[in-house]
Amino acid sequence: MYVIDGVAYAGERVPELKVSGVRPMDNGLLWVRFSTGETRIVDFKPLLSEPVFTQLADVAIFRDVYIDHGVTVWADGEIDIAPETLYEMSVSAESAS
Numbered sequence: 001m002y003v004i005d006g007v008a009y010a011g012e013r014v015p016e017l018k019v020s021g022v023r024p025m026d027n028g029l030l031w032v033r034f035s036t037g038e039t040r041i042v043d044f045k046p047l048l049s050e051p052v053f054t055q056l057a058d059v060a061i062f063r064d065v066y067i068d069h070g071v072t073v074w075a076d077g078e079i080d081i082a083p084e085t086l087y088e089m090s091v092s093a094e095s096a097s
Contacts, residue, residue: 015035015036016035016070017034017035017036017083017084017087018034018035018069018070018071018083019032019033019034019035019067019070019071019072019083019086020033020034020035020067020070021033021039021067022065022066022067022072023065024062024063024065025041027045028043028044028045028048028056028062029041029042029043029044030042030044030065030072030086031093032072032086032090034083034087035070035083038092039092039093039094040086040087040090040091040092040093041090041091041092041093042086042089042090043089044056044062052079053079053081055074055075055078055079056074056079061074061075062074068080070083071083072086
């Protein structure tokens, strides 16, 4: 149990997940370091057909990735993806090598 602002919650408190490092790789892959210290690889190719991510099919735009307040962002903030989604889609960088 834990308490936030006087409200008690059951279970263990899960720390907020943030992106602390990001690097574009070849073939639509993204190397990501999370606030947990873990490094993981995300395959973006399955998302490129989604309307919100179609711009990322352009390699120049995909490579222009950056972090804004712990979130992975492209195109001056026009495109972003939640750290939790990236984590769920990813595999450990060690197992990917």
